[in-house]
Amino acid sequence: MSKTKSKQDKDPSSSSASVTLAELSSLLAEHRNAISADFKSSFEALTTTLDGLNSTVAGHGERIGSLEDNSNEVDRRLQHLENACSTLQQDNVLLKTKLADLEGRSRRQNIRIIGLPESLEGDKPRPVIVRLHRFQVKDLLIREARRRGELFYKEHKIRLYEDYSSDVLKERAEYKSSMAELYKRGYRPALLYPAKLRITLPNGEKTWIRSVLEADKFLQNLNK
Template sequence: MEGEKQKKTKLKPSSKHDKTATSDETYEDEDGNEDNGGADKEVANPNMQAIYNEIRALRSDLKSEMSEFRFSFRNDMKKELNEFKGEINQKLEEATSELNATVVRVAEAEQRISDIEDRDEAAREALIQALETQDTLQAKLTELEARSRRNNLRIHGIPEESEGPDLSAFVTKLIKSEVGMPVADMDLGIQRCHRALAPKPPQGAPPRSLVICFLEFRVKEQVLHTAWKKKVVRYEGKRIYFDQDYPPEILKKRKAYAGMLRELKAKGIRFQTPHPAKLKVFFDSGTRIYESAAEAAKDLKKRGITLENVTEPDPTVEKQQRLSTWEKAGANRSGRAVDRGRIREKLRSFQPASPGTSDAAE
């Protein structure tokens, strides 16, 4: 009995082994022989064996599924990456192609812009030269026009329609009576006379000037200087003025001195305005002649003469303005509608000269 107990004790599994030990675990008996519990022995806990078998089967299935999933996932990812890489390469090729085309177009645009700038610079230089030539020709034309008006005289301030039907007789009587010519019975030799060729002014506006053409330059100068020496000449109680008949271009240049003349007169500085459009100022330090209003304004400022409300003309600015306002002949110009009604009304506003007078004075 004791021998059987000891044999059973030796056959009892060690506490170090898992309770889920299987029936195929081997044990040694006292004689050193292996004993697997015997194939013919039943497992102590058949439920545990079943669970263990199911876990091993589940583990095997999971391992197989995970292997298949990894393989499928790897293939899918590789396929997606290849497709993405292909799309990226295609996009890069398209972008490179478009960039190359853009580079070509930009190069062409830069070349065209360069050509346009060169042509524009050449056209600008040609235009400046043409404007300078135009100024030279305009100066010559103005001089010719001024020479053609040398025998002309203008009288400002005569009321409208006060001359009556015979303007020539009215002017002759006015000059001899109001101006006070030294020889009363002197033949003035008036060839033509008329009102300035401008629309008749409305009631209360300044009247148009009278233009008188003398046969001899000497007689015209005598009448003009006599009127200037008298200083104040009146007609019907109103002051009238005698002056040269200047072309519009010269008259514009002379008007540019108006503000300077007021300042010089207020300061008591003597001056003259020689023909055609100069300014002669008699300073204490000497006499100075200015050829233009810009030159006069600059020098007067240096001399400490304040020129209020006087705009100093700038030839450079005027030239830039002329260049900027240059119009290109084309559709914009030819497509403008002509206001024929306005032109017709404008022409109707001109009144014919008084009977017995010419249309123009030389």
């Protein structure tokens, strides 16, 4: 035993090396534990962040889905409104057409007299509307007035016109240039109610024109 003890006393480096390895092992273990704890903490924080992101994305998805549903509902309502508006526009056109026709028919047998004084004391003349029972009588009076040329009532010059509505007058005014050209060519055009053109040909035959386009086409054929 004395020999062994003396040998260890002679080699002190072996004891020092053993202590250093143990310390290194302990340090490595501590580092591993610290790194493991750091990784665990980091993963937990990352998991929490990802959970928050997933919750946010899910919330955004719900909002986007709600917006899509609202957008589809708005599109549906807008389509319904467009269809209703289109129907109302068509009804409005029909009603305006019927109203114009009723107004025109109600005023068809009227005569507008221009030049009659309001009283015999010489007040300023004003137009007077005379309503007859039949439009045929009105037509006879208008033709007779045109045949006579000038008409007087108690020294007041008067003129007789058809009491047409504004819509009828607008339609009839569109034939003005066509009728002027027909008169120039020796034809006898007559504009009948509401806006139908009757043309008397040189041979006495009559032809009917129902639109301004037809009148223009008739003139173009004459040029050919």
